[in-house]
Each structure stands twice: as C-alpha cells, then as structure tokens.
Amino acid sequence: MRALSDHEMLRLWETGTGEHPVDRALSVLAAAFPDTGRDELAAMSVGRRDGHLMAVREANFGRRVSGVAECPQCAELLGWDLDLDALRATGSDEGGPGRLVIEEYELLYRLPDSTDLAAVALLDDVAGGRDTLLRRCVQGAYREGVAVEVGSVPEAVIFALATEMEARDPQAETLLDFECPECGLMWQALFDVLTFLWTELQARARNLLDDVHDLARAYGWSEKDILGMSTARRRYYLEKT
Ligand SMILES: [Zn+2]
Secondary structure, eight states, X not given: OOOOOHHHHHHHHHHHHTSOHXXXXXXXXXXHOTTSOHHHHHTSBHHHHHHHHHHHHHHHHOSEEEEEEEOTTTOOEEEEEEEGGGGOOOOOOOOOOEEEEETTEEEEEOOOBHHHHHHHHTOSOHHHHHHHHHXXXXXXXXXXXXXXXXXXXXHXXXXXXXXXXXXXXXXXXXXEEEEOTTTOOEEEEEOOHHHHHHHHHHHHHHHHHHHHHHHHHHHOOXXXXXXXXXXXXXXXXXXXX
C-alpha cells in the first residue's frame, strides 16, 4: 500500500461523503488497496479492517494520533497524543472459521465482518443489534450433537461466543485509557479509526480544493493541472498570489 495521490484523496472524499460509515470504510480500503476486490475487503473481520485502516492512516498522515477527551465527571479537558503502534492490538489470529464448545452446545462460526455491520446498521436497538450480529455469524449450532436453530441458543452461550470473538479479533474494539488529573476518575473511550481518519481526510480534501480555487482564480489554470503539481510547487505559487 502507498499514500493516496491528491486526485485519489479527492475522489475518495467525494465518494465517501454521502456513504454510511460501513461503506465509507470499504471505500477508503478500496482506494488504498486497489488490487483487492470490494467483496474481499467486506469479508475481512472488523478487527482486520480496522488494522488496515490504521495502516492507511499511517501511510497518509503519519503515526502520531492526538485528540482531546472530556472527563465525564468534571468536564476537565485532557489532551492526548499517541503513537499508532500503541493502539495496535496483538494476539489476533488468521481470522478463519471457529468452533466453540460450551456446556452441551457446539457453535461453528465466523468472525463479524463489514457485511454484518451493514446488516445491523439499520436496526435501532443497539443491544438487539449486537445479538443479531453475533447470531448472523453462527454457521452451525448443535446441542448434544443435534443441530438446533441459532435462535434457540441461550444468551449465556452467545455471550461466550462474543468473548471468544473479541479475543480472536481484538482490534475490533480499540479503547483509550484516561485518568483525570482533576478528579481522579478513570475511564475508557473508544478510538474509532474510521471517524478519526475520515475527519483528517475531509480536512485535507477541503484544503486541496481551497488551493485549487485560489490558484485557478489567480492564474486561470485547470483543476487537473493544479492537482498534477507537487505540493512544493503549489505552495510556491500560492505564496505569490
Ligand atoms: Zn475529572
């Protein structure tokens, strides 16, 4: 994978702006990994997907990530600054089919991927959505060796399945740890790599368009010509306007 060109960055911004985040993540990956089909990208486990999005972030915007968190108790603002490597989960496996045996149940399953996220994205009920997502991933359910409906599998067994999936695909949920220097509260917040990356990509796209606007107005050059210039050359001309 390589960094996106200015053209590609703008095209991605155009496509992704109107998309649901699940599709937007796939559009980012399709732009960064043009040799991989969209179906193949959609079938990546959520953790692998996020790992790839982190690689896209690093290739285009570097490894440092920073932000500001607000203490949920006293509203103190905490600046944070990390290397992406600190957010990379370890211990994920190759992501193939799994088999969970618990009490008298046996479940054959796969890890949740983007198609599952898309399927539950339209559901209003978060808890129900999570249950639906997990049950979608069960490819075979047996009780004492006899096939049963996934719907009849008890909640506790589905919970154990969720735990096993999290252990196998840990990048699917990346948490930041905070401790408030004012009130001492400790809490965790989700680091959503897609939201983070998309905010940066949007800002980059708008800056590029501003540059095109300024240069086109000053010199009458076309958008294609302006975007075809190196950043250094564009900067130079902009300083002259
Ligand atoms: Zn606090």
